[in-house]
Amino acid sequence: MTSIVLYCRPGFEKECGAEIQEKASWNEMFGYLELKKNQGLVLFHLHESEHGETLMKKLPLKRLIFARQWFISLTEKIDLPDYNRVEAIVDTLSSECQYEDLRMETLDTNDGKSLSKFCRKLSVPLRQGLRKEKLLKEKSKSSPESVKGRILHALFLSGQEVILGFSLAQNSSKYIMGIPRLKFPHQSPSRSTLKLDEAFLHFIPRDEWSERLTSGMNAVDLGSAPGGWTYQLVRRGMMVTAIDNGPMAESIMETGQVKHKMMDGFKYIPIKQNVYWLVCDMIEKPQRVAKLMAQWLLNGYCKEAIFNLKLPMKGRYQQVNDDLKMIKDAFSEHKVKYELYAKHLYYDREEITVHARLLSPLPQLK
Numbered sequence: 494m495t496s497i498v499l500y501c502r503p504g505f506e507k508e509c510g511a512e513i514q515e516k517a518s519w520n521e522m523f524g525y526l527e528l529k530k531n532q533g534l535v536l537f538h539l540h541e542s543e544h545g546e547t548l549m550k551k552l553p554l555k556r557l558i559f560a561r562q563w564f565i566s567l568t569e570k571i572d573l574p575d576y577n578r579v580e581a582i583v584d585t586l587s588s589e590c591q592y593e594d595l596r597m598e599t600l601d602t603n604d605g606k607s608l609s610k611f612c613r614k615l616s617v618p619l620r621q622g623l624r625k626e627k628l629l630k631e632k633s634k635s636s637p638e639s640v641k642g643r644i645l646h647a648l649f650l651s652g653q654e655v656i657l658g659f660s661l662a663q664n665s666s667k668y669i670m671g672i673p674r675l676k677f678p679h680q681s682p683s684r685s686t687l688k689l690d691e692a693f694l695h696f697i698p699r700d701e702w703s704e705r706l707t708s709g710m711n712a713v714d715l716g717s718a719p720g721g722w723t724y725q726l727v728r729r730g731m732m733v734t735a736i737d738n739g740p741m742a743e744s745i746m747e748t749g750q751v752k753h754k755m756m757d758g759f760k761y762i763p764i765k766q767n768v769y770w771l772v773c774d775m776i777e778k779p780q781r782v783a784k785l786m787a788q789w790l791l792n793g794y795c796k797e798a799i800f801n802l803k804l805p806m807k808g809r810y811q812q813v814n815d816d817l818k819m820i821k822d823a824f825s826e827h828k829v830k831y832e833l834y835a836k837h838l839y840y841d842r843e844e845i846t847v848h849a850r851l852l853s854p855l856p857q858l859k
């Protein structure tokens with residue numbers, strides 16, 4: 494049986510499962526779910542084996558909100574011996590295919606974390622063993638973005654249990670388990686800074702940063718205090734208008750790149766049409782935030798927006814779909830082309846992060 498194996502934040506297996514099942518069914522591919530509660534693991538067992546690769550070719554991982562990483566299983570859970578684990582793994586794989594790279598993965602749980610040392614130790618001999626049998630290509634100098642072909646995944650559930658599978662390099666996360674490990678910048682006034690840092694990495698391709706994320710741009714940060722998100726804009730050389738009734742950290746104000754306005758983020762309207770980025774981390778009803786973001790883009794107040802939508806306790810997947818639909822409907826009503834992606838990022842907790850921009854001119858400007 495072929496399964497799609499998906500990683501998500503522990504506790505969000507139901508949402509991740511509902512999403513893959515729904516989006517697979519839109520492509521007329523069906524199966525049943527096995528959710529590993531609080532382990533951040535979802536197995537979608539497909540009724541037709543060949544649907545694994547077909548689905549991965551049709552459905553961009555970027556379109557899945559709750560899945561961080563995925564792969565198509567080549568084996569069910571296999572038991573490894575105490576010794577000769579490398580041999581056991583190499584022997585299991587057939588030599589029809591040569592993989593571009595290997596991802597040694599665990600679950601995002603405490604048990605999983607305790608296996609990371611084991612994985613690091615096994616990684617070198619396993620790579621050597623795979624290369625010897627021509628199952629893994631020699632290390633390439635090209636960037637992960639340019640790699641095409643298949644990536645081999647080894648998901649270790651324990652030191653004795655592994656699931657093997659593969660993903661398509663062009664449609665999987667380049668990060669192990671889909672988790673970018675970001676360093677907290679000590680100059681930042683809050684840890685939330687990592688959310689916006691990850692969002693930029695996730696939504697904006699690196700080769701477009703010089704146009705879309707660059708020094709000299711103007712940005713607005715709604716719900717900015719104490720300034721972790723503002724810090725990400727400032728460090729990229731932007732001038733920021735920070736809107737919050739709460740105080741901004743002195744360190745961020747001392748940069749001279751920030752104007753702080755103590756007012757309601759729902760009432761602020763920029764005077765000039767020179768704002769490129771709008772970011773918003775206000776703790777507010779997601780419907781209100783979604784509506785405000787659509788208005789900003791449709792009024793031409795900003796070119797691109799990144800914002801958080803808080804998740805409810807129950808019915809999270811449905812709520813997210815309703816919020817996003819509201820934004821899509823507003824764009825469609827104005828007949829504009831747009832880009833809208835949402836992700837439950839690693840540094841997100843009870844919220845998702847959304848990126849939106851319009852791709853066609855505003856109706857009044859046509």
Ligand SMILES: C[S@@+](CC[C@H](N)C(=O)[O-])C[C@H]1O[C@@H](n2cnc3c(N)ncnc32)[C@H](O)[C@@H]1O
Nearest residue numbers: 683685716718719720721722757758774775776
């Ligand atoms: C999660 S904190 C933002 C943290 C900030 N992004 C950072 O990285 O430091 C949410 C902020 O939203 C602000 N907020 C909530 N509702 C607001 C509103 N209607 N207008 C302006 N700010 C608001 C709160 O005062 C709070 O400072």
